[in-house]
Amino acid sequence: MTLMTTQDYDQVDYVDKLRENCVTAYTGILQGMRPAGSENDPEKLNQAKQSLSRFIQPMCEMIAKCCETHPVPPSDGLVATVAGLIGDLVVLYGNMIIPTLNNEKVSALLVRGRKSRTSKTKSVAVWATKEMRKAMAAPIATTS
Template sequence: APRLDRNVKVVIIGTFADIAMAIDVQFERYLEPVVNILNDAQNAAVVTDPNDDDQVDYVDRLREACLNSYTGILQGFKGVDETAARRCISTFVQSIVQLIIRSSQLEPVPPSDSLMATTAGLIGDLVGLYGQDIVGFFNIEAVTQMLQTARKSKVAKTRSMSSWASKEMKKVSVE
């Protein structure tokens, strides 16, 4: 069988966010298979050769597509019922946290501005949803360094998302 171009995977994974946002809580019935697909994708999203620009770019885009899907799922639920969102997301929040931590690492290859913005946005969303229960996972060097780097970005969206995520983290860390 012919192999699917790997870039198609990125596009397909990216559509989950749109679907989740469109059908909000009704997405729950698709949650398990979609999360399994996202898990497989994020586990495959590893840079094995930092000098291979195509691979680095692909991994970056794949991670971003996964994070965008998680964001869409979270926002789709949250828009309707925050308690339902917390309950549903909690079943796979560990996978999201792992991907956030992996996407935050500046080694072997730093994340793109776009990936940093998406990662920061999801951190902010999760901290907004779970508060002190989750913020500890993000108060680690990899994440704080990434947010620091992102706040100095030349890209406005990256700066604003990372500043917002940092503020959300500070809010619940102080409480």
């Protein structure tokens, strides 16, 4: 999914849409494997986290790839989709995922989303930012 030339607008659009669809697929995996009502059941929530753990690294790598602005910045649709995945990961993993997602590229993508003229992109980026701030403010869970 690497862009070879910025002169070929069809290729630029293709790579952007391909990335957007990959992120959408990851979002589907994340939401599909999280059982209903798991928010109120710590055991179900832990099972969901364990089931999803093998997908977290590729998801975070895709997020990082989509945050790159060179040679071409991501489209508004891609920004919204990535912000949604970021928010979903933070909701599920809380402050455990923050060290991976709290970086300049992700912050820049969320800022761009919050400044977007597209209401969907703006609202999803605002939500993801709020979830990240909540997770960063939460005490770090310890195991005993």
